[in-house]
Amino acid sequence: MPLEDELYQDRILDHYEEPFHRGQCPGATHAHEDENPLCGDVVRVELSIDPDGKLRDAWFQGDGCCISQASASMLIEKMEGRKIDDVKSFSAEDMLELFGARLTPNRQKCCLLCWRVLQSALYSPLAAGGDMPGETSR
Amino acid sequence: MTTALARPLDVERLRADFPILSTVLHGTAEKAGVPLVYLDNAATTQRPRQVIQSITDVYERQYANVHRGIHWLSDQSTDLFEEARGKVRSFIGATAPEEVIFTHGTTESINLVARSWGDANLRPGDEILLTEMEHHANVVPWYQAAARTGAIVRFLPITDDGRLALDQLDKFLTDKTRVFAFTAVSNVLGTINPVADLVAAAHRVGAVVLVDAAQSAPHQKVDVVALDVDFLAFSGHKMLGPTGVGVLYGRRALLEAMPPFLGGGSMISRVTTAGFEPAELPAKFEAGTPPIVPAIALGTAIDYLEAVGVNAIHAHELALTRKAHDVLSTIPGLKFLGPAPEHKSGIVSFKLDKVHAHDVAQLLDRQGVAVRAGHHCAMPLHKRLGINASSRASFYLYNTPAEVVTLGRALDEALRIFRRK
Numbered sequence: 001m002p003l004e005d006e007l008y009q010d011r012i013l014d015h016y017e018e019p020f021h022r023g024q025c026p027g028a029t030h031a032h033e034d035e036n037p038l039c040g041d042v043v044r045v046e047l048s049i050d051p052d053g054k055l056r057d058a059w060f061q062g063d064g065c066c067i068s069q070a071s072a073s074m075l076i077e078k079m080e081g082r083k084i085d086d087v088k089s090f091s092a093e094d095m096l097e098l099f100g101a102r103l104t105p106n107r108q109k110c111c112l113l114c115w116r117v118l119q120s121a122l123y124s125p126l127a128a129g130g131d132m133p134g135e136t137s138r
Numbered sequence: 139m140t141t142a143l144a145r146p147l148d149v150e151r152l153r154a155d156f157p158i159l160s161t162v163l164h165g166t167a168e169k170a171g172v173p174l175v176y177l178d179n180a181a182t183t184q185r186p187r188q189v190i191q192s193i194t195d196v197y198e199r200q201y202a203n204v205h206r207g208i209h210w211l212s213d214q215s216t217d218l219f220e221e222a223r224g225k226v227r228s229f230i231g232a233t234a235p236e237e238v239i240f241t242h243g244t245t246e247s248i249n250l251v252a253r254s255w256g257d258a259n260l261r262p263g264d265e266i267l268l269t270e271m272e273h274h275a276n277v278v279p280w281y282q283a284a285a286r287t288g289a290i291v292r293f294l295p296i297t298d299d300g301r302l303a304l305d306q307l308d309k310f311l312t313d314k315t316r317v318f319a320f321t322a323v324s325n326v327l328g329t330i331n332p333v334a335d336l337v338a339a340a341h342r343v344g345a346v347v348l349v350d351a352a353q354s355a356p357h358q359k360v361d362v363v364a365l366d367v368d369f370l371a372f373s374g375h376k377m378l379g380p381t382g383v384g385v386l387y388g389r390r391a392l393l394e395a396m397p398p399f400l401g402g403g404s405m406i407s408r409v410t411t412a413g414f415e416p417a418e419l420p421a422k423f424e425a426g427t428p429p430i431v432p433a434i435a436l437g438t439a440i441d442y443l444e445a446v447g448v449n450a451i452h453a454h455e456l457a458l459t460r461k462a463h464d465v466l467s468t469i470p471g472l473k474f475l476g477p478a479p480e481h482k483s484g485i486v487s488f489k490l491d492k493v494h495a496h497d498v499a500q501l502l503d504r505q506g507v508a509v510r511a512g513h514h515c516a517m518p519l520h521k522r523l524g525i526n527a528s529s530r531a532s533f534y535l536y537n538t539p540a541e542v543v544t545l546g547r548a549l550d551e552a553l554r555i556f557r558r559k
Binding site: 008038039040063064067107 | 520
């Protein structure tokens, strides 16, 4: 299958057009936002992490290409409900595998944008009291 | 108009000079490939075989370091290098070859002025005026100069249709403005700015003018004397020449008063254990071994452009821009950036509803069409337009109306993938 047909297959376009948990996370405890300076794609991740170390709720917002936004949707769907240690050990390689379609090196960066933001969000607690979207926004 | 009408270009004959344009891509054992449709000329252009040949010729027969060796080869190389400077001088209408400095590109040319002229002349509170449509190469060096000197960077706004807000010029261009640095043609919007009027306005308040001509010198006649500019910068690789060579034109009196930029060999007349004395122009600003062969090949590129006729190239590109507006305006959800075609050069940028510019570029590539996607090194402009990225088709002398039609068809095809329901 040609690269583009693989890339723009229905499974990926479905995530792009009807993403999982796109929006603000109610009662968020952690958040992070970053962009891919090459293209300006932006992703913000908001998380609600339980005291017992479980990712209770995960949401994302963003603006960018099909790959950066569909991969965000896939990742958030996959990680929600997992133990934080499992989220931390979910590697870049795992992310590319989850996405599925083969990607050129430049577009791997699109695919890894949300993964990078999610990993940082785990270490970015919001101020006490929780739900303050925009807190870490630049 | 009193100027002679430009003859239409014989594009098919010109295309035969560019080996890369016959590339066929994405072919497989089962499927024939698609011909390359190269519409990324604002990023870099392709080279005709004459330019490629001149590079080979110099390396095979006439190459040594310039201005140094007391030997035959060095003389050969020096003559060719200085001959190229003469070609640039005449191409831009400069008075003397000493006013033509070879740099490594537009970016270095602007950095040279911001560093050398800027550090010597900017004081705390002085204003550097840029515009909202500048390329980062004409923004960042000025921020750096401002940080060193305490000067302030201001931006002349653009209108919603992507032209300079000239009605606000008097508000931004004041007796505090020491330098006005602006692009002759926007690399995203394609807008052609009224250079001569802007220069005159800047000179009325005593400001020095730098024109970023990276997108204009390759495409329309530039005359530094007629325009009365103080500094003008452009790159070789956007005008059929090699990468690694660019030009800074500077008015002689300004260049002579400026301290050197980079220090090293060539740029000195004398070095002692107590210090150094800079060389005369243009060597003063050409430290180290210059881009010898790229500069010579840029001379060949200028020969080529002049033989074709810069005015004819400009007219050809304007026709392609009008055609692109006609063809693309039928595509649902497509929004053009920048003004109406009559204010534009050969650059047509657009945005598609619900489809990101990178996806557009990737899907066009499948059909052989090369366009640029992203912020095109103009993030302040994209912020002003309220978008993160755009797609850009940019034309040159070898592009055809048929390629514009292919672009339209390829966009239709790309949209079918995204508008499945």
